[in-house]
Amino acid sequence: MTLQTLFEEYWPHLVFLVSVVTGATAAVHAAMTKNDVRAAISWVGVILMSPLVGPFLYLIAGINRIRRDQISQQRDKSLKEYSRIQSPTNFEIAEYSARQFESLRLLGDKISRHPLRNGNNIRMLVGGDQTYPAMIQAIDQARKSIALQTYIFDNDSEGRKIADALARAKERGVEIRVLIDSIGSKYSRPPIIHLLRKKGIQTALFMTNPLGLRMPYANLRSHRKILVVDGRIGFTGGMNIREAFVTAVAGDKTAGDTHFRVEGPIVMQLISVFAQDWEFTTKEALPYDTWCDETSSPPEPKVPARCIWSGPDRAIVSTHNMLLGAFAVAQRHIRIQSPYFLPDATLLGAINTAARRGIIVDIVIPGSNNLRLVNYAMTAQLDQVIRTGCRVWRARGNFNHSKLITIDGAWSYVGSSNMDPRSLRLNFELDVEIYSRDTALAIEKQIDGEIAHSDRTTLEGLAEIPFRKRLRNRIIWLASPYL
Missing domain, CATH: 1.20.5 (Single alpha-helices involved in coiled-coils or other helix-helix interfaces)
Incomplete structure (x- = not known):
């Protein structure tokens, strides 16, 4: 046979x-x-x-194909090199924030590899109208180095403006590295990576070609947003690079978002995270002297802050644990603004426990969401927080991509993380915890402004949704870990 x-x-x-x-x-x-x-x-x-x-x-x-030992060793090495001056500073939390957050500071010391450092100047930027011009101004003033990392870098009018600014810096002899997520790079056609490389800018895609296949990792993405100029000025937050956030282009359909310009020791932490991801992607180690500046002195006011990075390696639950600790120490008011609010059972328990303790919990989500399936899944889960007394607000108007949390007007958590399974377990994320009453007040005003133009979601309103839609929402909610 x-x-x-x-x-x-x-x-x-x-x-x-x-x-x-x-x-x-x-x-x-x-x-x-x-x-x-x-x-x-x-x-x-x-x-x-x-x-x-x-x-x-x-x-x-x-399958998590990230080699935990290898990437962790790379990060250990990079952290030692880029954190020479990153020793903790002694100060009283209550002077800048509130005494109740001393225990949260201790939690952060165990979760983050970055110490809480005083002496940071942090300025909130609202929307693309403020953020992109500030980024371009910093790029145009660069003297020695620019590091840019983002999830989406569209090849549109705003993306090309930033590409042109990078090209001008390249002509001045500035060292430039750009890192774009391999999936995020495909949001526009043709991808801007070709234009950047044509302009002579060193650009790489994060997490591509697993097992030799011509395809990106489907589930593991770099969602971080970092811009560091001369190791002195940094930008981070939730904003991708897209013209949809600019009023002059999008008009009355302009999407909202929030970003932050930072100076001080936290900039060293930002470049440290970038250097780790760049070396992991390209095997190129960035020299300390070119990418860091230990001499700059930020303007007043100066506040304590630190980076919290997370991802599907040894830092997989960093943000998750920080939020659990933060909700546990809240005494008066928790404000959460998230475009994708799908916390897991543990975080739901922490939020609901805070509400049962008498803490006011305001949760702001978009009334109009750019991801329809996520919106369905969120709607299916809202009753679980409303029943315990949390106030859920659906913002009217255009989609808002901001990720903001404040507690008791004294502590803030901002950055790239959404409160959903992907951000909490699958994505590489970067957030910042800030111990500052002034910063918290500014963010509170931002969130309260959204609430003022929102509709409150109630159990009665959810019950009025037709059964077929409620059933659809629950079925999609079952798949929420994969959205």
């Missing part, structure tokens, strides 16, 4: 055997490597219910 005859006669048995072996192998891998029981159960279920397609999907989207 020839091999061909054998295959023709027994191919159903061979397919069954292959499906059993691959399915069992993938299921065992998921059960042994997933630390989140919900993720483990979900993937094992997908694999067992679809023995051929399931293992393939798990191979593409379910």
